[in-house]
Amino acid sequence: MGMMSVTVTLARSATSVADARDSARTFLERLVRPIAAEAADGVILVVSELVTNALRHGGGTCTLDLNAHPAGIEVAVHDRSPQGPRMRTPDLNGGTGGFGWPMVNRLAHTTAVTRRPAGKTVMALIAR
Template structure:
């Protein structure tokens, strides 16, 4: 699955979730798919809110492992941080990714500016 999401198109986040759900429908347990949907929502939303351009989302299942990547054009690396109590729900996305993904990371793009933020979940396949 690959999907391009336009700059600030937060409505497209729901379509990304649906596309991922369809990909995973026959490839993993329901609880794994739910975690994947939550994490892709966080990464895509971060890319759209914290960068100037859009994002490209890709997901694949191989050897019982799901890998989801979100590419954007900003070189700045995101970092998980625990917000203060008065921040509401803002700032918790990467903390969720860190807690729920089997592995995750941030890599610079090989060509041009930008990065890919990714996570992997086992038990897909």
């Protein structure tokens, strides 16, 4: 199976997260070897969460890379903040979040955060 990839650059706007999800859906629809519906839903959720956080906490712009591998779909989001995501107790009453990074870690086979001079990359591999 050949690899397939796509890169999308996003700026914070009212539609940027929806645009990222749409790009991910289109990418998944074009795969020569489709993935299971449950895995596709996981990819869309991970894209939504990582892009939302990158735009909110990472300087207002980010780049989304999607790569198809035999083992799964790699979602990588690059932003300008050196601060990585962290596990914290979800806030059930105050609306301050804490649900996203645990969710990403449950949906992904592996996750990694790589710090770069210009920010960081957060990667999640969702198994086929």
